[in-house]
Amino acid sequence: MSILLKNGTYIHPETLKFTTSDILVHEGIIGKIEFVSQVPESKFEQVIDCTGKYITQSFVCGHHHVYSALSRGMGAPKKNPENFNEVLQYVWWTLDKCMDVEMIEASALYTAMASLKNGVTFVIDHHASPFAIGGSLDIIATAFEKVGASHLLCYEISDRDGTEKALEGLVETAEFLEDNQALVGLHASFTVSDDTLQKAVRLSKHYDTGIHIHVAEAESDQQHCMDTYGMRVIERLQKFEALKSSRTILGHCLHLSEKEKKIISKSPAWVVQNTESNLNNKVGYFNAAGLGSNIMMGTDGMHSDMLRSAKAAFFVGQNFDTIGYDSVYQRFRNADKYLTSNGFKGHGPNNLVVLDYDTPTPFNQGNFYGHFVFGLESKHVKHVISQGKLVVENGKIITVDEDKILASVKVQAERLWAKMR
C-alpha cells in the first residue's frame, strides 16, 4: 500500500533543500518515496493533505533503555544515592531485578508509543532484566513491531549478578541474533569480567555485528579498570577487539584520556552522547573534542524525545563542548548514517514526520539550523510514517489502542513499584 502526501514541503535530511510537492510513500522495510504531480487521489487509500506542513525524515534514538519506562514518579530509593554507583545500585539495579515479562512488555509498548509520538521511528535499545532474561528481547521486538517502531536491540550482559546471569545474557543475545538485526550488549567495563568480554566480542564477530556498552560514564569506571586490569577502559576494549566494528556503540564517553580519545577517533566505532542523563546523574559533561566524527545522540532512557535531546546537547554544550549550529544537527542526524552505512533495516526514506510548524519568521534551507535549535519541538509532530505506514495521525497513535495500553501499562507500573518496596 502507498500513501499520498499532498502539497507538503519536504526538507531533505542531508542537503536541507526545501521542495514543495506531492509525495508518494511506499510501504516496506526498504521502502522509498517519490515526488509526483497530478496523481489521481482516487488511486490511493490514504491521502493526507499536507498544505502548509513540513515533511522530513523521522528521527532515531541512538541509546535508550526500555526498562526505565515505568520509573516515572516512583518513590525514593531505600538510600539516597551519593554517587553514580549508588544510583545504579539503589535505583536501576533494584528496578531491573524486579522486571518480569508483563512489565517488560508494558515498558516496550509505552516506549514505542512515546517514541513515535515524538517522531522517533527507530530506537536503539540497551535492555536489562536479570530475573527475566530469556526471551526478553523477543518481547520488546514484538511490542515495538505491534506499535510500528523499528529497533536495534541488545541485552545488557553483565557479571554484576554472577557469571550465570552473564551466561544467560550471552545465550539470550545469540538466540535473538539468529533471527534479528541486533547488537551484543554489555553493561560497562566495571561489571564485565575478561571472560565475559571475550565471549561477547566472539559472539559479535560470529554474527558480524557490534558491541553496545556504557563507557566511562563516571570516573569510577576508569578507576575500577585501572585497579583491576592495570589499564584504562578504552585500552581494555581495544585489547579485546571490541572497537573493530563500525556497528559498535560506546555510550557516554565522558572521562577519557587523550590517548583513549585518539583510539576511538581512529576506530570505526560510534559514540553516543546522552546529555540530560549525564546532568541528572551529575557525572560530567560530554565534549566531542578529539573523538572524531562518529557521534550520535540518545536519551539513555530519560524520555523518548530526540528533538529535546538535541536542544539539551546544544545548550549544555555551549560551556563544555565543541557543539555548534551545524554540528548539533549533524549529531542528531548521525544515527541515520550509523544505521544505513551498517546495513541495518527499518530507517529508509519512507520513514517520515509531518510537522505542523507555526513559525513567525521565514523558514528555508538557509536558516534551517536556527529553527532546529530554537523552534522545532516534538509538539510540532502531527503525523508520523514508519516503514511507509501511517502510525501517528494528528498526534494520536493509530496502530494500537493507545488509551487502553496506557491503562494497562499503569497497572504494571504499580506492580513494579510494589515489588521494589
Ligand SMILES: [Zn+2]
Ligand atoms: Zn544507558
